[in-house]
Amino acid sequence: MDDATVTGLLDELASLEDPKMRAVNERHGDDHGVNLTKMRAIAKRLGKDQDLALALWATEDTAARLLALLICRPKDFSAAQLDTMLREGRRPKIQDWLINYVVRKGPHAEELRALWFDDPDPWIAAAGWNLTWNRVVKSPAGLDLDALLDQVESEMKGAAERLQWEMNSTLAQIGITDPSRRPRALEIGERLEVLKDYPTPPNCTSPYAPLWIGEMVRRAEGS
Known part of the structure; x- marks a missing residue:
């Protein structure tokens, strides 16, 4: 070059x-x-x-x-x-x-998701969780969604900011896309209150998982 x-x-x-x-x-x-x-x-x-x-x-x-x-x-x-x-x-x-x-x-997305997901560096782990919630949306088959909820429940509250954001996105996407796990996702979000007070501009969806899940489900159902 x-x-x-x-x-x-x-x-x-x-x-x-x-x-x-x-x-x-x-x-x-x-x-x-x-x-x-x-x-x-x-x-x-x-x-x-x-x-x-x-x-x-x-x-x-x-x-x-x-x-x-x-x-x-x-x-x-x-x-x-x-x-x-x-x-x-x-x-x-x-x-x-x-x-x-x-x-x-x-x-290499799936290979890297698996590599980064549990990295001890929260910066790297955040990338793994980003790829994880994207897979929850697009191709959840093969993912252990209950184990993901377990990990979110135990680790998200104390996670570093960037990692916490991606774990919260995973929680929300499980609640949005999986009706059978939606009640648990809502309960975890309500109990942990992560991003509950995040400043959200008008006409934007809050990143607080219970509000995010509720709004996206409402739109999907056309109500």
Whole structure:
């Protein structure tokens, strides 16, 4: 990969830095100030380019890594590469995009879900739980949903923030998609009260599991 190309893209991303946007992002644990719409326009211009994506990732710059995740080819990564990237890219937006745009679209999602799920590092475990609730929604066959509820019940209240969020999402999705386990999911959510007071904008669904479950079931039933 031509170093000048990478340098040019780093300069372009730096020119798009907005101090106000950076300040907002930093409150959420991210360290860039690039408008993501403008970043997506750069990605569209570049097209898919795995070599360039790897070179951008290697810069360790957060904006460059986000751009890398937009132009990479998910199926070209090995599971080991993705595991390393998750452990290196310890920023919320990087983790979100890595999981949603790359891991879920590649062939290693289930292998990595199993690898990450019980990792002692809550940052890594959060990724495993994210993939778990996605599987609850899309292909729950083979998952031990009762064991997942047991683990949520015993561990979610004291979990680190990011891990707690993904465990709560798993609880909610089990309650939404599985009527037979819905009463238990509601009871766990009501008793633990995780995210009960989370500030929710008007017209948005609360992440508090009992409210989330109730709203999604109501919509599904058309009432």
